[in-house]
Amino acid sequence: MKQYIVDAFTDKVFSGNPAAVCILEAWITEDLMKNIAKENNLAETAFAVKEGNVYHLRWFTPAGEIDFCGHATLGTAFVLFQFYETDSSRIVFCTQVGELTVEKQGDTIQMDFPAYECKPIEVTDVIEEAIGVRPKEAYLDRDMLLILENADQVRKLSPDQSRLKNLDGLCIVVTAASDNPDYDCISRVFTPDIGILEDPVTGSSHCMIVPYWCDQLGKEKLVCFQASERTGVLYAERSVDRIIISGKAVLFSEGNIVNEA
Secondary structure (H helix, E strand, C coil): CEEEEEEECCCCCCCCEEEEEEEECCCCCHHHHHHHHHHHCCCEEEEEEEECCEEEEEEEECCEEECCCHHHHHHHHHHHHHHHCCCCCEEEEEECCEEEEEEEECCEEEEEEECCCCEEECCCHHHHHHHCCCCCEEEECCCEEEECCCHHHHHHCCCCHHHHCCCCCCCEEEEEECCCCCCCEEEEEEEHHHCEEEECCCCCCHHHHHHHHHHHHCCCEEEEEECCCCCEEEEEEEECCEEEEEECEEEEEEEECCCCC
């Protein structure tokens, strides 16, 4: 079985968010997909099967299957455009969250994602104790979105991993307006429930980050910086109830899984 490792939301290796990508001729068992993801020990491993003119796409963390992953979608699209759909500039993925359309535009890949609703919740002592500072605002949908006072707070944040697990939301997202004129907002994303404290660059969480900052800044297009150790940059645009996220990717490795027992 062929497997690729792609660094997403970056144009150089050892940055962005690495994802494993397996392009299959037919579906393998769910247990095998779980075991491959666990063996890879990356935030996500993507599995794709072509059926007709579309690709069915599933994502697995080391802890199990999830319904949506942005950076592994970018990684899969990159692999398909590079090696499998070399004459195409558009791919449709069928996923648990519906159809996701990706388009190649030069060295950038543009992805059409659903937007999450920012539903306000109370800022509690439990939230403050988990992240180490008291956020100005808090919102909840698939993820918990926490608005901090400034970008420096985001960069210096050192959350309590054990207490993060007590918070609602698949991802705990902290964000603030950027203090760098090259970017509109800055964020970090913590994912203790899937066995990874901090996700390097998180496309799916920007489906909540982007609507918030579009409203706050009065803009429909944003440049977003994720301030993990590896760092990453996402280009985003709001379109009604969708978010268009664009980014670059680079191939780190390709090889074969030789033992599937």
